[in-house]
Amino acid sequence: MVSRRYDHLMRRNRSEAVGLVVGAAADAAVGDPQRYHPVAGFGTAVSRVERLTYTDSRPVGAAFAVGWIGAAATAGALARRAGWLGTAAATFTALGGTSLCTVGEQIADALDAGDIEEARRLVSGLVGRDPNLLDESGICRAAVESIAENTSDAAVAPLFWGAVAGAPGLLGYRAANTLDAMIGYRSERYLRFGWAAARIDDGANLVPARLTALIAAVVSGRPGDAWRAVRRDAAKHPSPNAGVVEAAFAGALGIELGGRTIYAHGTEERPTLGDGHAPTAADLRAAVVLSRRVQAAAAALAVGGRWWMG
Template sequence: MTAEPLSLTLLALVAVAIVLDLLIGDPRGLPHPVVGMGRMIAWLERAWNRGSSRARQCKGAIMTLLVVMGVYLLAWGLLTGLAWLHPLLSLVAEIGLLASTLAIKGLQDAAREVARPLASGDLPAARLALGRIVGRDTAMLDEGEITRGAVETVAENSVDGVTAPLFWALLGGAPLALAYKAVNTLDSMVGYRNERYGDFGWASARLDDAANWVPARLTALAMWLAAFTLPGAGTRGALAATWREAPRHASPNSGWPEAMMANLMGVQVGGTNHYAGVASHRATLGRPLEVLEVRHISLSIRHLHGTWLLFIVLMALTIAVKEGLS
């Protein structure tokens, strides 16, 4: 069974899970909880996404509740059962489940897969690598646009792939962290404002916005504080600029890490993307003091690592204050 929320025990479990993720990431061939969540969501969507607009909204909300609560209860039941057999079994399982919610190594490796061919001038390979991690068209992108796509991906996913799972893990252990991943998976599968998902996925999209609201803003703060330890980071004015610019983003949360990273690196992200040949215009964030080039991908990875480290420090301080008051 999971430890007390915001406790030193839980912080220690999370720290071990981070090390595990950094060492092995998501090993291929092993079952991953998100895959199971995806199959459950896909099955329910095919069965329930029909009827009137109101009916699809109701069924989508019920699906969201069932998936999130089901994942939480399944994880809690597993850990409780293992603890009954032997506490060490539950401990090891919780660390493994916590590690499965993190994507530090996966995000870093995906960005490097784009940077490696880009650095050698192999634009087709870089476009192909970027296409694996973004939904936009990549076939005609130049170095600057490829770099922008990679930097935006690292910045945005620093929340839902790293700090948000850490945030919810420290509040409720592996069950709550996995419930968050269920929310995130729901949003990525049905949370689109289009004809098919606009009604059915509205609850999933709104719940994802709510689940990321606090972590996104804490992430921007942690990224800014961590940048003081990184040489060359443009910390001056970055906090105020991010405060102004983040609300311009279409997402209530993604603009915070993207604007902060752009301002710290002195580059501009956002602009026009194409999806299946259709242009989509997004607000620009940051200032183009430097031209986007491949080295900025490596810089974004450095900011990623600084962010999660500082985020853990902030959470540890919160736990220390809580322990001191109790």
Template sequence: MTALLTLLALLFEAMLGYPERVFRAIGHPVMWMGALVGALDRGLNREGRLPWQRKLAGVAALLILIAATSGVAYLIQHWLLLMPLGMIPLAALAGTLLAQRSLYAHVEQVAVALEDDGIEAARASVSHIVGRDTAALDEAGVARAAIESLAENFSDGVVAPAFWMMAGGLPGAAAYKAINTADSMIGHHSERYEQFGWASARLDDLVNLPASRLSALFLIIAAYLTPGASASEAFGVVLRDASRHRSPNAGYPEAAVAGALGLALAGPRTYEGKPADGTWIGEGRYGATADDIRAALTLYRRADMVMIGGVAIVALLVVILT
């Protein structure tokens, strides 16, 4: 059931995305998760507590978040599967936890801004999808930031929720998105969140580990299928550089894209006015352009199709064997 659910959810989301009318009416499931994270932060992350108390409060908040989101998802899944053709609305709902279409659209906007509207518009566009400071980025910096975001979010926003949906249906994907949302909101190295967000950051690293490696594999296969891209270089850069990234997971898809397209990615950047060191991934060009963003988007679409094909094979095997 979970393989078929994942396949249908991927196809629904790839074709339809998340309708703007629905978003305006009720928001998005990730927004609801974020609201719960914010409420738990306000209620449990109290100043004046000892560090171990704030860390324990963060663990409690994370457990409450996972239990609430996966529990609601389980009840919805159970109820829908009791209905005739209930798999269809269930897959449509599960598709809201994937980001294939929106990820492509957001990164493509950066390429369009670079091509048509100039560097200021491009900086503004890329600022919506990256956490680093963008005000001083040149064209190459904007293009690299967009490509890195595409690679990392292919893992976090597409492959990881699909992986956990395969493993645990709608509850599995919902639990993953809850953890990922918590990490993005409270998993920071700051005075307020260093302790409270510790559990969210550590668990997010763990649950993203399998998807980051799978993402690199899908991108390497996509490079083999893409004229002008190099699968052998992608594989080589992953082996050599992926583990050198500041993130235990983001380096794998970024390394695959860097090698496939002959680029150098990652490297130093600035957050909230503070420089952050970073090792360069890949030995290619630093001077990325809008054309490189377009090439990365092509690679991404083919990697996504490779993943969907793999899920379809698993779903077919399950049907045959059962």
């Protein structure tokens, strides 16, 4: 009996390792679909239910977040029954690193062509800042910071949770991160209702963010500079996770990030991260290259980890 269960777990975990490979390869090849993306559908459903159930309350917000994350993890458990194909679909759904890098390159192209309005339009899809207030340096800084943070959120973290828990981990994490992006703000509306979503996302990213920083330090070829920036500057950032990866990217790229940041909900004075000049379009391209290297290394580690669990 024990032997049969062990064999079943071994086959399932190795099947999920194959699914991680296929899903990551599919994301690298085609990126996010422009229409009918499952995450977009999830977000639409969340918005509709929020309008019906919103209450300015932490307990209600916590129940809202836990319910949606649980539903997504259950969908992952059902996908796992389809074998490696189900895990591949969950992996492709959860990953967003390729599209992130594509937008980064498009912003750099627009800036090199002198089309700052197009660059503003593109960067508005990555950050919550008012793009009309950003000059070329501000656009580059916003894009590099987003690429750094989302290399963790949209690539390393889903792969990490896929390695730990398979398809339920992949979709459960993606739900938590999407909820944080939708309601995890310190605005008047979401300060209490979105509190649990923000805290769950922080917890889910504690290990992946530091793994992202470690991988970035190694693959950049400048581990000393990256870790110096992390040790000195990361704790100054208001986010326990974004500061780690942004500092690592700043150190690895030899640039300075942070500073005055204007959001829809107000202005924040962010600490500076790293040493060097303000990011340029060339630095944005370098951030894209670094992100792709980190994503490839994380995929290899996740697949190897899930296979080893088998």
